[in-house]
Amino acid sequence: MGTIWHAHDELLDREVAIKEVRLPDSLSPAEREEALQRSIREAMAAAQLRHPEIIKIHDVLTHNGMPWIVMELLKGRDLKDAVAAEGPWAPQRVAALGLRVLDALSTAHAHGIQHRDVKPANVFLSDDGRVVLTDFGIARLEDLATITESGLLIGSPGYIAPERLRGERGGPASDLWSLAATLYSAVEGQAPYVGTSPMAVLRDALTLPPRPPVRAGSLGPVLMHMLAREPHERPDPRSAAYLLQRVAEGQEPMAPLPAPPRKSGRRPLIIGVAATAAAAVVTVAAVAGTTLLKPEPTPRPSTPETAAPPATSAPSTPEPSEPATAKPTVAEAKFEVPVSxxxxxxxxxxxxxxxxxxxxxxxxxxxxxxxxxxxxxxxxxxxxxxxxxxxxxxxxxxxxxxxxxxxxxxxxxxxxxxxxxxxxxxxxxxxxxxxxxxxxxxxxxxxxxxxxxxxxxxxxxxxxxxxxxxxxxxxxxxxxxxxxxxxxxxxxxxxxxxxxxxxxxx
The missing domain is CATH 3.40.1000 (Protein Transport Mog1p; Chain A)
Structure with a gap:
């Protein structure tokens, strides 16, 4: 749901990528305006993320009522293309990659930001050795209509957590499920759920356990635990990192224990005929005077970008922060040591x-x-x-x-x-x-x-x-x-x- 353009930032004299995000056609004018405003607010927040495995977002702007995201230009290929070219990866290599992506997700979650679209195509392997999680926040915009009025599924159902397919808001544990599905795809060569149609995949993800992996070795039990259907049955990020670390080091993981997500669950929001607006991207850096290039008809295999948009960015100014308020008194903890x-x-x-x-x-x-x-x-x-x-x-x-x-x-x-x-x-x-x-x-x-x-x-x-x-x-x-x-x-x-x-x- 969008086009990537290759552009040149004249002010800072650097190559950038710009994504034109397209809002679902099913949104009403009021919903489109709300989605646009929320995308700008959340973009401001996401742009503050600083992590080597998270794509750098330089600016967000609007043109003809549509959001455009200015971000760093990456060279390399995504995980989906890498596995297609090389075949399934070894379990230790997949676990090591999973640790890096999980660390990026944990940084985002600590700032209250969910990715919502972790999948092989959004894990980029850059030529300089970075593993970069792309499309941060953008997925939230594109998630406005996971299920359309006609009942058709939008997105990549093989990588969407079951609770989100049920219409719930989801949370950090949903990103963890999607990460596990991504790692499963890398080690097995296919997603944990495959079918003849998106709706068949949707049905299986809601009713059946994932197919047991056959190539994953010691990584298999870890992935199956992370792919538990209910969020509270999955390991928390710290436990998942521990288990992945052991596999990456060639050790057998300890038996994973069920663990609820750290953040208290929100009440489920059931998505009806029209999905509500949730939005997404980011900016703090000013990218003014962007020279736009024509989009290339076909993207080069080495990079997921295509070529240029018709818009000029004005310097973005973050809103002033609210004055600090006195912290509430912390309730005293009664039980500092165990009671038999x-x-x-x-x-x-x-x-x-x-x-x-x-x-x-x-x-x-x-x-x-x-x-x-x-x-x-x-x-x-x-x-x-x-x-x-x-x-x-x-x-x-x-x-x-x-x-x-x-x-x-x-x-x-x-x-x-x-x-x-x-x-x-x-x-x-x-x-x-x-x-x-x-x-x-x-x-x-x-x-x-x-x-x-x-x-x-x-x-x-x-x-x-x-x-x-x-x-x-x-x-x-x-x-x-x-x-x-x-x-x-x-x-x-x-x-x-x-x-x-x-x-x-x-």
Whole structure:
């Protein structure tokens, strides 16, 4: 959705590339104006990104009501062309490339900017050895109509995360999925989802797991974890970088752990017939007096640029920043050191919840469980980050974790789980149901149920936050399946007792 032009900046005497971005024809005049204004604002932000693996954006301007982006001119070829010419890459080489692109994405995410269109054609391998992520912010403009009024898909569905295909806003975890699909393509020679039509790819990405890679070796499990359908099931960027680093160094990666995204999830925005405007590019550097050249009829294989636009850039002046305001008082964190979860229920309470279970709970990582066959209660401190302790976090981190978990429960997404302690060794997949807020447990709490195909509650969970720790209480009693209220009462009693014991900790 646009044309790249090769141009000369007369003021600074340098060659540049200029992209003419075309807005979807389906937008109304009001939507087009909003898209244009948002593109300029977001361009101002994205232009401030400074990273060797992110394309430099020099300026953004408008001509005939359309945005034009002035950026550095790259020489080389993109990853898509490289793999087509060379064949699939070795796993270590792909992992090393993935680390560089992930570092670029992490820098952008830290500034609140999502790429939204990570794919092989947007990973450029320059002649000077750089790996450059291109089209930053531009993809957000082009994402205005992912699905058109006629139902046709615009873009590259094999590299779009499932949540974005469902019409949700997506987030940094969506870029992580797209990066994994890009790396999968480099090591396998094709995307994780291929089909006879874009809609076939769309359907498969929404309903089927990716095809297991056959060439990826030790990189395969890492890619499959990053390609998890739900954002909260993917590793966070730091964990993904650790796993990619091990593969790049020729080591076997450790078993990846599920991890929610760092940023608290926004409520899903369902895209209807007309998609809303979201926009994108950037500028701070002034590129005045640009001489425009005619576009070349066919781009040269060595560069993705084509040739020149009809517009002149005026120096751009960033808006003055708002005056600094006093920072709010930071809430005091109560739990700086771990609390033994097995001490949070008394023997009497254990007997009421799981009558035949030993009064002394069994430690499970940072959590604890009291179980017998078909019955159990467990307390699990939820980690804001994988491979890190749930304790000693800030209140903000705990609040963010609580909101992320709440959003997942509220979505009704399916959950695959097992519980060997109660005799359930095999993974089962069940739908979450009946999310609701719960009062009187910790600082904030909610509960949800896991139901069987008959609609009966088989497990009831309560999640609560107290100061700087988030706890999940899981409760199951096979003898009470069918009595939803009894299951709910058991879980909430356990959560209240545990929260009360936690609140008494000094």
């Amino acid at each position: 979860p097995c001490t949070l229920l008394t023997p009497t309470q254990v007997r009421r919840l799981v009558p035949a279970a030993p009064a002394k709970g069994k430690q499970r990582d940072e959590g604890c469980e009291w179980t017998t066959r078909g019955k159990g209660v467990a307390v699990v401190p939820l980690r804001p980050e994988p491979l890190e302790s749930a304790w000693g976090r800030s209140v903000d981190e705990a609040s963010e974790k609580f909101v992320n978990t709440l959003n997942v429960a509220e979505s009704g997404a399916e959950l695959s789980w097992n519980w060997p302690g109660i005799g359930l060794d095999k993974l089962i997949t069940q739908k979450r149901r009946s999310y609701e807020e719960v009062n009187g447990i910790g600082d904030e709490a909610f509960s949800y149920e896991l139901v069987n195909p008959k609609g009966q509650v088989e497990r009831h969970d309560v999640v609560f936050r107290m100061s700087n720790v988030v706890m999940e209480i899981k409760y199951i009693d096979a003898g009470k399946i069918g009595d939803d209220e009894a299951m709910r009462k058991g879980a909430r009693d356990a959560a209240r007792w545990i929260a009360a014991a936690l609140g008494r900790q000094e």
